[in-house]
Structures are given as C-alpha cells and as structure tokens.
Amino acid sequence: MDIKIYLKEKRELVDAFLKKYFGSPVLPAILSDPMAYSIFAGGKRIRPVLALASYEACGGTADEIVPFASALELIHTYSLIHDDLPAMDNDDLRRGKPTSHKVFGEGMAILAGDALLTEAFYFLSSHSHHASGIRSSAVLKIIREVAMAAGAHGMVAGQAEDIQAEGAVQNSENLSFIHTHKTGALITVSVRMGAILANAEKRRIASLTRYGENIGLAFQIIDDILDIRGDSAELGKPAGSDERKKKLTYPGLYGIDPSMRKAEELVQGALDALGDFSHKAGPLREIARYILQRTN
Amino acid sequence: MDIKIYLKEKRELVDAFLKKYFGSPVLPAILSDPMAYSIFAGGKRIRPVLALASYEACGGTADEIVPFASALELIHTYSLIHDDLPAMDNDDLRRGKPTSHKVFGEGMAILAGDALLTEAFYFLSSHSHHASGIRSSAVLKIIREVAMAAGAHGMVAGQAEDIQAEGAVQNSENLSFIHTHKTGALITVSVRMGAILANAEKRRIASLTRYGENIGLAFQIIDDILDIRGDSAELGKPAGSDERKKKLTYPGLYGIDPSMRKAEELVQGALDALGDFSHKAGPLREIARYILQRTN
Numbered sequence: 001m002d003i004k005i006y007l008k009e010k011r012e013l014v015d016a017f018l019k020k021y022f023g024s025p026v027l028p029a030i031l032s033d034p035m036a037y038s039i040f041a042g043g044k045r046i047r048p049v050l051a052l053a054s055y056e057a058c059g060g061t062a063d064e065i066v067p068f069a070s071a072l073e074l075i076h077t078y079s080l081i082h083d084d085l086p087a088m089d090n091d092d093l094r095r096g097k098p099t100s101h102k103v104f105g106e107g108m109a110i111l112a113g114d115a116l117l118t119e120a121f122y123f124l125s126s127h128s129h130h131a132s133g134i135r136s137s138a139v140l141k142i143i144r145e146v147a148m149a150a151g152a153h154g155m156v157a158g159q160a161e162d163i164q165a166e167g168a169v170q171n172s173e174n175l176s177f178i179h180t181h182k183t184g185a186l187i188t189v190s191v192r193m194g195a196i197l198a199n200a201e202k203r204r205i206a207s208l209t210r211y212g213e214n215i216g217l218a219f220q221i222i223d224d225i226l227d228i229r230g231d232s233a234e235l236g237k238p239a240g241s242d243e244r245k246k247k248l249t250y251p252g253l254y255g256i257d258p259s260m261r262k263a264e265e266l267v268q269g270a271l272d273a274l275g276d277f278s279h280k281a282g283p284l285r286e287i288a289r290y291i292l293q294r295t296n
Numbered sequence: 297m298d299i300k301i302y303l304k305e306k307r308e309l310v311d312a313f314l315k316k317y318f319g320s321p322v323l324p325a326i327l328s329d330p331m332a333y334s335i336f337a338g339g340k341r342i343r344p345v346l347a348l349a350s351y352e353a354c355g356g357t358a359d360e361i362v363p364f365a366s367a368l369e370l371i372h373t374y375s376l377i378h379d380d381l382p383a384m385d386n387d388d389l390r391r392g393k394p395t396s397h398k399v400f401g402e403g404m405a406i407l408a409g410d411a412l413l414t415e416a417f418y419f420l421s422s423h424s425h426h427a428s429g430i431r432s433s434a435v436l437k438i439i440r441e442v443a444m445a446a447g448a449h450g451m452v453a454g455q456a457e458d459i460q461a462e463g464a465v466q467n468s469e470n471l472s473f474i475h476t477h478k479t480g481a482l483i484t485v486s487v488r489m490g491a492i493l494a495n496a497e498k499r500r501i502a503s504l505t506r507y508g509e510n511i512g513l514a515f516q517i518i519d520d521i522l523d524i525r526g527d528s529a530e531l532g533k534p535a536g537s538d539e540r541k542k543k544l545t546y547p548g549l550y551g552i553d554p555s556m557r558k559a560e561e562l563v564q565g566a567l568d569a570l571g572d573f574s575h576k577a578g579p580l581r582e583i584a585r586y587i588l589q590r591t592n
Contacts, residue, residue: 028477030456031448082410087402106383107459110406111452114378117410118447121417125439136432143421143439151414152327156407160326163403181324 003286010049010062014073017066034104034112035119038077042095046219047072047190050287054194054208057274057281064134065197068142071123072190075150078116079159079186081109088163089245120146134197142193149189158182165248175248180213183220188212191284207273211284214270218291221263224249225256226294267292299582306345306358310369313362330400330408331415334373338391342515343368343486346583350490350504353570353577360430361493364438367419368486371446374412375455375482377405384459385541416442430493438489445485454478461544471544476509479516484508487580503569507580510566514587517559520545521552522590563588 022036048069052062055069084091084099085106092102101109124143148154158181165174191212195205227242228251242249251259270288274281318332344365348358351365380387380395381402388398397405420439444450454477461470487508491501523538524547538545547555566584570577 027448028453028456030460031453035448078410082406085403085406087406107381108456110378110381110383111456111459113410114374114413115448115452117413118443118452122440122443122447122449125436125443136436139436140421140432144418147414147418147421151418152323152331152411153418156411156414157324157327160324160404160407163407164326 001282001286003283003290006053006283006286007044007049007290010052011045013052013062013066014045014048014070017070018073021070031112031115034100034108035116037103038081038100038112039073039116041097043073043077045073047076047186050187050190050212050215050284051193053283053287054191055198056194057208057277057284058195058198058200058204059280060194060198065194067123067126068139068193068197069190071120071146072186072193074116074120074123075146075155076186078113078120079150079155081113081116083159085109088159091241117150120150135199138196138199142196145189145192145196149185154181154185154189155183158185162248166246171248172253175250175253178248179217179220179250183223184213184216187216187219191215204276207276208284210273211270211288214266214273215288215291218263218266218270218288221250221259221266222291222294225251225259225263228256263292297578297582299579299586302349302579302582303340303345303586306348307341309348309358309362310341310344310366313366314369317366327408327411330396330404331412333399334377334396334408335369335412337393339369339373341369343372343482346483346486346508346511346580347489349579349583350487351494352490353504353573353580354491354494354496354500355576356490356494361490363419363422364435364489364493365486367416367442368482368489370412370416370419371442371451372482374409374416375446375451377409377412379455381405384455387537413446416446431495434492434495438492441485441488441492445481450477450481450485451479454481458544462542467544468549471546471549474544475513475516475546479519480509480512483512483515487511500572503572504580506569507566507584510562510569511584511587514559514562514566514584517546517555517562518587518590521547521555521559524552559588 018039022032022039027035048066051065051069051072055065056062080094081100083089084094085101091099093099099109100112104112121143124139124146150156158178161174162178162182165178188209189212191208192205195208200208224242227249228240241247243252250262254262267288271285274285277284314335318328318335323331344362347361347365347368351361352358376390377396379385380390381397387395389395395405396408400408417439420435420442446452454474457470458474458478461474484505485508487504488501491504496504520538523545524536539548546558550558563584567581570581573580
C-alpha cells in the first residue's frame with residue numbers, strides 16, 4: 001500500500017465534506033468567509049485522517065464518521081488562528097499564506113477561531129450524522145473527550161504554558177507538559193475517536209491510545225526539527241522561528257540527533273502498540289513510519 | 297413570591313457548583329486562575345437561572361440540571377472576555393473590575409475565553425451529571441442547540457456584525473441581526489434547555505421559545521437604555537460608552553421612549569406566551585417583569 005495515496009484519499013473525503021458545508025449558505029457570510037479561508041489554507045487533515053484510519057483499524061468504514069473526524073480539523077484550525085495572533089506567536093504567514101488576522105483583522109480572526117471551535121461541537125452533536133448504528137452514549141463520550149483534549153485540560157493549557165515559557169529557563173518538565181497538552185492531547189483523542197465510535201473493546205482502545213500518545217510526541221519533535229533544518233519555502237513559514245522566539249523545543253533542549261533518535265523510538269513504540277491488530281491497521285502503521293520522513 | 301429571593305437562591309445554586317468545580321484541582325492553575333477570575337467577577341447568572349426556571353416550569357427540580365445550566369454561564373463569560381479585548385470593544389472595566397486582558401494580558405485572556413467555551417461543552421457532555429432520567433438524545437440535542445446559539449449561527453455572528461457595524465450607517469436590519477444573534481440566541485437557548493431536558497411537549501417548547509425570544513430582545517433594549525441613562529457606579533462601567541463607540545443600539549436608532557415602549561410590549565408578549573402554563577411558571581413571569589425594573 002502507498003501511504004501517500006491513502007492520505008490523499010482520506011484527505012479528499014474530509015475536504016469534500018468541509019467544502020459542502022462551507023459552500024452552502026447555512027452560515028452568515030460575515031463569518032463563513034474567514035472560517036473558510038483558514039480551513040482551506042492547505043491543511044493536511046492529519047487529525048481527521050487518524051480518526052478515520054483508527055475507525056477502519058477497528059472494523060469500520062471511513063465514510064460513516066467523516067463529520068466527526070472533520071470536527072477535529074475545525075478545532076485544529078481554530079487553534080492555529082488564535083496561536084498566530086499578535087498577542088500570542090505573532091505570525092504573519094502560515095503555510096505560505098497571510099494569517100487570518102493579517103487578512104481579516106485581529107477582531108475577526110479571534111471571532112473566526114471562536115466560531116470554528118463552537119462549530120466543531122455542532123458537527124459532533126448533529127443527529128443527521130448518526131447513521132450506521134453509532135450510539136448516542138458513544139457520541140457523548142467523544143464530545144466529552146474532545147472537550148477535555150481541546151480545552152483547559154489539554155490543548156489550551158499547553159498553549160498557555162507555551163506562551164508563558166517563551167524566553168524563560170528551558171526545563172524538561174515544562175517541555176513535556178507543553179507537548180502532551182498542546183499537540184499530544186488532540187492527536188491522541190483523534191485516534192481514540194475512531195476506536196470509540198467503532199465500539200472497540202477497552203483493550204483495543206488502550207492500545208490505540210498508546211499509539212496516539214507516541215505518534216503525537218514524535219510528530220511534534222519532527223515539527224521542531226523541521227523548524228530548525230527545514231526549507232522556508234517548503235514549510236510555508238520562515239525556518240528558525242522557534243529559536244528566534246526562544247520557544248521551548250525538543251531539539252533546542254536535547255539537540256537534533258538525540259531528538260531524532262527519540263522520535264524513532266516513539267514511532268517504534270507506536271508500532272508495538274498495534275501488535276495485536278490485523279492488516280486493517282496497516283494505514284496507522286504507515287502513518288507512524290511516515291512521520292519520520294516528513295519534510296513539511 | 298419575591299423574585300429577588302428566587303433569583304438569589306438560584307444564583308447560589310449555580311455559584312456553589314461553579315465554586316466547587318473551580319476550587320478543585322482538576323484544571324492546571326495556569327488557566328484556572330484567569331477562568332475563575334472572570335467567572336466570579338459578579339455575574340448575575342441570568343442564563344443559568346432562566347434554564348432552571350424553565351425546567352421548573354416544565355415540572356422538573358432545579359438541582360437536577362445545575363451543571364447544564366452552569367455551562368451557559370461559561371459561554372456567556374467567555375464572550376465577555378473576548379468582547380472586551382483591545383481588538384474588539386477595548387474595555388478596561390467590566391462590572392467595576394479590570395477586564396481579563398488588563399489583569400492577565402491579552403494572550404492569556406484569549407486563552408481563558410477559549411478554555412471557558414470548550415469547558416462548557418465538557419460540562420454539557422459529562423455523564424456524571426446525567427442523573428434523574430435525562431436521556432442521552434436530549435443531551436445531544438442540547439449540545440447541538442447550544443453550539444448553534446453560541447457560534448457562527450448565533451452569538452459569534454452577532455458580535456462579528458457588531459464590530460463591523462461600529463461607526464457605519466445605522467440600519468434597523470443590522471440592529472435586528474445583532475440583537476437576535478449576539479444576545480437573543482443564547483438567552484433563547486437557555487430557556488429551551490430547561491424545557492428540552494424536562495422532556496416537555498413540542499407545543500410547550502415552542503411557547504417557551506417565544507418567551508425566550510421576547511425577553512432576550514427586551515433585556516438587550518433595557519441594557520442599551522441603561523448604558524445611556526445609567527449610573528456608572530451602579531453599572532460597573534462608564535455610562536454612555538455605546539454612544540462614544542458609535543455602537544448600533546435600539547435607543548440610538550429609535551430614541552429612549554419608543555425603545556422603552558418596545559421593551560414593555562416584548563415583556564407582555566413573553567407573558568402571553570406563558571398563558572397555558574401553571575403557577576410553576578411564576579418565576580419565569582416575574583423574571584420577565586423584572587427586566588423592566590433593572591437598574592444595572
């Protein structure tokens with residue numbers, strides 16, 4: 001199997017759903033324009049694809065949970081819009097395009113983020129999606145887990161620690177908190193979403209959780225290495241920005257080579273976690289390996 | 297019955313729940329401090345109290361749905377924090393206290409708002425609250441409706457229109473859009489929440505929706521009148537700020553006396569909507585009347 005083709009197919013499933021939603025006049029244009037601008041700014045849909053691949057690994061058919069998976073992309077996109085704000089990371093470019101506040105102004109960028117976050121819970125709770133025997137109790141469990149992963153127990157706490165840590169003494173405890181919360185929690189819940197919606201056994205959900213935690217951290221480490229070594233054109237933003245902002249990062253604290261080894265170990269841990277799964281977990285395995293080969 | 301005593305009792309129910317939650321170490325301190333600062337900055341808990349009163353009007357016991365009702369206050373508080381930001385209304389004072397970004401900085405204020413919004417959906421989806429036979433399908437319906445009322449279909453759209461309309465030509469269509477979206481939607485869904493969780497008949501939910509729409513608009517009109525005529529000390533913010541910011545308001549567009557008459561008509565419409573309800577809707581009736589007597 002070619003993982004690039006798999007990623008493309010699944011990304012297209014998510015994109016088709018999002019295009020249909022943002023292309024219909026259900027939302028007032030004043031907000032749907034800035035929401036759509038960031039949603040269609042070239043995201044790789046990694047979190048939704050992980051949810052779909054995990055659902056497949058547990059015996060489901062990806063099409064059935066596209067609206068749920070797409071909610072993860074709304075949350076990820078909102079977090080990028082808010083992270084880029086002048087009061088946070090103050091970034092003018094994201095994936096090679098002007099950031100939301102550069103195009104729509106700060107006030108509208110804040111509101112577009114707020115709207116995307118809220119819309120994610122609308123996607124997750126909409127009855128029309130609940131075909132294929134997905135139970136209301138499983139949906140409620142997912143909503144609760146996504147809220148924990150995205151909010152003050154997870155991603156927002158990581159971002160708070162991140163902006164407070166900038167320029168402060170670098171410390172492995174802070175770094176671990178930032179990684180597990182800022183990026184790890186949402187990636188892990190993406191993988192769990194697929195398993196929970198597929199009504200997988202507890203043991204399998206636990207294995208997939210371990211997979212998610214491992215690839216979440218590996219993904220972040222590679223991200224930070226790419227920020228140092230990467231090509232600005234390919235990254236879509238200036239390389240070296242973490243160092244200029246004195247961001248607490250893995251390679252900054254431990255060096256590039258030890259960080260790369262750590263990422264490799266984590267990917268191996270993710271593969272080990274899938275030991276009991278059939279060939280249906282093939283895409284999850286390939287995604288884990290692919291993380292080490294990313295160039296953008 | 298003394299409505300002030302009723303409002304105080306119900307406010308205390310909500311406050312006790314919120315104090316217990318924010319007093320326990322479930323959230324990282326980096327965020328729970330700014331979240332709690334705004335949550336306990338003197339809010340009147342009108343939206344939660346409306347949900348509780350509506351639940352009682354449909355035969356329920358208020359204690360059973362306090363976590364759901366409290367979620368509405370998290371959403372209302374997040375919206376105030378973001379509205380006060382320099383990129384929005386740029387307000388330094390709220391209820392007589394420095395606003396979140398004055399105390400914690402802009403970045404942390406944005407994150408505290410994001411966290412409160414997300415936490416609201418955690419409150420709504422938490423199994424531990426689902427005692428008293430409230431069904432998962434009713435909870436999912438509530439989550440969907442709250443997301444619609446709070447997000448790009450509702451409150452956030454109203455705020456977007458509001459910041460774009462500042463200083464622009466005043467127009468009754470814009471004004472109506474702003475009112476129904478920015479404040480009306482969340483107040484209406486608060487009233488609907490009580491009825492839906494009580495498993496009320498469709499006809500009753502429709503009546504309560506009409507009640508909510510009427511008092512929502514009456515509440516906003518009185519708010520705008522108080523901004524013109526009010527006492528700064530009692531309001532906790534400088535009176536006349538809407539006019540200075542060239543905000544589109546009801547009294548600004550139609551004058552104070554016609555606006556007051558409109559508010560009275562709306563309150564009467566709200567009372568009419570409750571025509572079929574028993575004495576259990578007494579608090580809802582008194583709340584509607586009380587809106588016309590507010591001084592802060």
